[in-house]
Amino acid sequence: MSEETSKNMKSSAFSLAIYLTAFLSGLLVLLYPFFLPAISPQTGFASMRQGQMPVMMTVLLGICLLVLLFESQGTVLNTKLIALLGILVAINSALRFIETAIPGPGGFSPIFFLIILVGYLFGGRVGFLMGALTLAVSALVTGGVGPWLPAQMFTAGWVGMTAPILKPLARVASSTLQRKKPLNDNVEIVLLALFGLAWGFIYGAIMNLWQWPFIVGPQNQSYVSGMGLVSTLQHYLAFYMVTSLVWDIVAAAGNVLLILALGKPALRALRRFHQRFGFRYETGLSVASRSHERGITE
């Protein structure tokens, strides 16, 4: 095994370890109300420290996000992806800008459509960057920078990062159904729409977790220190149903409608450019020397 191959394998193992630890650490931060009873049966948690928790959560999520961004950016160390990502983020931020100026109903947001498609076609890392940077750049231009931003970037990044899991599903579905090409496209779009539907709810549920422990509400919906896991889940579910379900139904339906209406041609265009972006630049010297090695004289 060459030294270069061994280095690459080591680097891939590091990458996997970084993604896993950053993802799990982020989840630990967000899901703490559910496992807190197992590690601390105290009941006085909601006093002085409750004021510090949002800051600590923001800082820790921010650090996890920094690590994930650093690891993901390794894929965009070439001009083609930098330019492509920059332009796609600009287009998506423009969509959010329009959404801010003319708010859609409920939680509808047009940005997840492109994040899902880009993640699906260009891979999880590019999808993660697309999601996280869309939220960051659009927050910069709409004045939406706030303590919620790391959680938003983290979650939107994961929308794009998880999109490639649909690829094997689409392959299996196509081969099972023995479909021809145009129908294969339909299978793909339906899968992407279902994925958008699921993330419409998951995104809302995760973003709620960021604030739920600090909201004082009805007793059966609030977070109460010292409750067991099942009771905490029941309270959160009740809170989610009352405050967020309708909002997220609109968000999920918006994702589905956008993907069904605009997804197919957008996917075709992105796929065409994905192939066009597949070329490699080579310096004149290296091309000449390879031609020489192959015995080609021009």
Add this chain to the structure above:
Amino acid sequence: MKQPWAWVGWLVATLVILSITRNPLYLLLVLLCVVIVGISVQQSSPGFTRPFSLWKLATWIILLATIFNALTSHFGTTVMFTIPGKLPLISGRITLEAIVYGATNGLVLTGMLASFAVLNIALPVRDMIGLIPRAFFPLAVVSSIAVTYLPTTMRQFRQIREAQAIRGHQMRTLRDWLPLWMPLLVGGLEHAMQLAEAMTARGFASPSMPSKGATLYPRLAMILGLLLLAGGWILQLGDSETAGLILLLVGAAFVLGGLWSVGRKSHRTSYHRQDWTWKDGLGLGIALAVLLLCTLSVPMLGKETLFYDPYPSITLPAFNPFLGAVLLGLVAPSLMTGRLRDQETTGNEAVHPAGS
């Protein structure tokens, strides 16, 4: 005060203080400081328009937070009135304690929003991109391209819409967006192709960029740091708060150290570097001093007065005049603002890898 890091210091101090106190008197004082700084920054940035009115937004936030909490939280002993019937959530006693708690939450949210709004006015977008650490230079370039291309995208969208309208295109269903969306997307992708060629022609992404193999040790430090952070988080949630906090600090140091180590290898140039002036140093120093005095236990300041809970029976919030005087330090940037937006034309910063 023009240096972006000095503004970040002020923002951090304001946010931390807003997060650790629920005392409405201190919250009002902090909000007053933020508003004064906001007004002075607004006056120093002629021509800058906010996308929304902060006053209207603040009124809505405080009003909504108060109403929401009053209607949904029926705790407290001072009953104002009772909503009869069996309406889910709403029916029950409306208490003064719930109203005060809701209004306090609204004040915190307003303070946070207002302080970010001040930062948005004080710093041009290019300065904010300049704050991206060196380790993230590809992302800084991506953000820079996105921010630069955004107005062009908006202009293109308007042009496409006008062109389609001239052809008689009408927007009735979602699919009618297709003739607007596709030219915008394809045009953008073509532009990306040209941009990539131009960047390569100018020598961007040369082989001298740090490879992944060269970052193994910093990445190892990051993994260690993340594990320490996770361990520290669990410990501080449990009974070992101090040990947990120490682990959290060590973990954060590992992660940030790893990033710093990678960042050292990328070179950054600025057309016009924003130098530190004595005003920037003083502004940052005051912000950090306020932050430290409010978070550490200084005997005279009465840190415990920061905490206030109106439940179960409302009481008057305590107020320590010394702590109040310390909080007034957050108004310092308003005394040090020059013409902030002058720097917008000179704040162009290029981020590129070493050797390119």
